[in-house]
Amino acid sequence: MAQLLDPRTTPGPMTVLNTAITMLGSGELQGHLWASLQRVLQGLAIGVSLGVVGALVAGLARWGENLIDANMEILHAVPNFAFLPVLIAWFGIGEEPKVALITLSVWIAIHINTYSAIRNVDASLVEAARTFGVGRRELITAVILPGALPGFLVGLRLALTAAWLALIFAETINAPTGLGRMMSDAREYFRIDVIFVLLGVYALLGLASLAVARFLESWLLSWRRSFDGA
């Protein structure tokens, strides 16, 4: 087995584990992880807010559809990471362009799914609500938003994946901290073991995000009795 893989390019599991323990022991990994996590959380918070509000405006008003949805479609058509040079030109090379790139990816994923979910809310339910005197505000909070929730949660799943992906790209710009910084350092010094540790960290973060999305789905969609596998 050891002969099949060159330990210089593919370190053994024990080597990787020892590296991980060392990185954790020095607090180096936690520090960089926290920096990355903050960027992702900020991008998620701003992106989800913009996505939901924008999808509501586009979903409820004709002018909103023309103003927002058309532009989101264009943004969706361009690979997000191609915006990086523009974001750097606008926001410099600090935290802002990194958070902005994550925000953009999240916003698009949330918008596309939430907007289409709003437009797919059962028209007969909306009609029934109106005949029972439901006003605009209650229509949004009691009919349209909960009706669009399943679609929003699909968007959130995609947004979580997109956020971590955007983070890796964002941290290639002059990042003094973060998992991306550790990754480029490791590449520079040919620390394949560190790269494997970081791949493991990315995998765990992805799984954790998925667990959050699953938890939200089972909690928020408890009214739904849907097919959950035979």
Next chain:
Amino acid sequence: MARDQTTLERALLGRGDHHDHAVIARNVGKAFDDHAVLRDFSLEMRPSEFVALLGRSGSGKSTFLRVLGALDTEVDGYVRIPRHRAIVFQDPRLMPWLPVLRNVTLGLPQTREVKEHGLATLAEVGLQDHANAWPRTLSGGEAQRVALARAMVREPQLLLLDEPFGALDALTRIRMHALLRELYRKHRPAVLLVTHDVDEAILLADRVLVLTEGRISLSTKIDLPAPRNRSDPRFAALRRHLLTELGVEPD
């Protein structure tokens, strides 16, 4: 759409008070793409009158109900309807993400009085124990009873029923007829029941109308004493008469 509705209502309700009528519809016409669905349709309903509107599919009966429910405001003619009205559709149309009680009080201010009134109305349809249940856990009959409670909680002067029992099985339908009779006896709204079930119309209504190609082709009072019985020879005679009018040869 919402603005049209209020303008129409204001225009129609503004023309004096007709306390002797729950509904006045005169010369109502409605066409979809040059195809006339209602022509010169006129109907007056007294308060607490129970009218059944029979017709084959495509006869325009549901269209007329939508006009009375102010769901369709682009019509010719004169329509006057009470401010307090409620509709029960063929499908329950409950919000699946709201608990049963919240569905019943939809569109009402969420005060304690309203919630208690909602609970009392749920008790009237026998579902007080399901107040916190999700609508999708209910059977078809239970869901339709919630829809009835959602309509009755508003104490409507006009109750519009659009084939409300059409999707239920025969046994459930019998129980729903009894429940509807009970609610009607207690609250006395004017009721327009749109149906294609001749027996249902004779069992429940004071007056049965047959709609053929957008016009009333037959209007008959039902003078049978309650409780009405299918084995009554007058019931059978009425049934034959109505079926013939609907173009079905009774056996």
